[in-house]
Amino acid sequence: MKRTLYILIFVAQFFMTTKSFSESIFQDNFNNQAxxxxxxxxxxxxxxxxxxxxxxxxxxxxxxxxxxxxxENNGGFIQIRRKFKDISLNGATHIKILAKGNNQKYFIHxxxxxxxxxxxxxxxxxxxxxxxxxxxxxIQKFERSGSFLSKEIDANSIKSVGxxxxxxxxxxxxxxxxxxxxx
Numbered sequence: 001m002k003r004t005l006y007i008l009i010f011v012a013q014f015f016m017t018t019k020s021f022s023e024s025i026f027q028d029n030f031n032n033q034a035x036x037x038x039x040x041x042x043x044x045x046x047x048x049x050x051x052x053x054x055x056x057x058x059x060x061x062x063x064x065x066x067x068x069x070x071x072e073n074n075g076g077f078i079q080i081r082r083k084f085k086d087i088s089l090n091g092a093t094h095i096k097i098l099a100k101g102n103n104q105k106y107f108i109h110x111x112x113x114x115x116x117x118x119x120x121x122x123x124x125x126x127x128x129x130x131x132x133x134x135x136x137x138x139i140q141k142f143e144r145s146g147s148f149l150s151k152e153i154d155a156n157s158i159k160s161v162g163x164x165x166x167x168x169x170x171x172x173x174x175x176x177x178x179x180x181x182x183x
Contacts, residue, residue, distance in 0.1 A: 033054050052080050077164055102130070
């Protein structure tokens with residue numbers, strides 16, 4: 001009897017302390033590719049190259065970003081970015097991304113109403129593996145690109161999200177099934 005009671009208490013505590021990220025505020029699975037823009041460091045004189053391809057599968061569409069990132073000529077990035085127009089992310093605490101790739105580090109960049117200059121953003125890194133994996137990234141763990149930005153991000157002020165290969169010479173290939181903002 002005592003043993004059963006301990007097991008029930010343990011199970012109850014487990015379910016009470018486990019955070020669920022099932023409350024999705026915004027989800028994008030790349031069905032509307034026109035919402036996404038491919039950008040390279042060419043906009044500032046860099047020499048990185050790449051492309052975005054959208055590949056249908058059984059569950060929808062997979063976005064595949066690939067290319068060569070080079071820091072030559074002060075460059076060093078390729079990215080896909082989605083702007084948020086008339087979308088409220090109020091209450092979002094995490095970003096969830098389902099991705100795989102070439103065992104490299106990639107970044108999520110956020111721009112807010114406070115990121116005025118083109119080189120201002122908030123970022124967090126994650127390393128993809130060769131099998132799909134769900135990454136849950138806390139918005140408050142994103143690092144600001146400069147000291148003039150606010151230390152904390154107000155989710156309701158987020159105006160775009162980017163998936164970025166960044167900062168070093170390397171070949172990039174990341175497959176993304178979905179990106180979500182969740183509570």
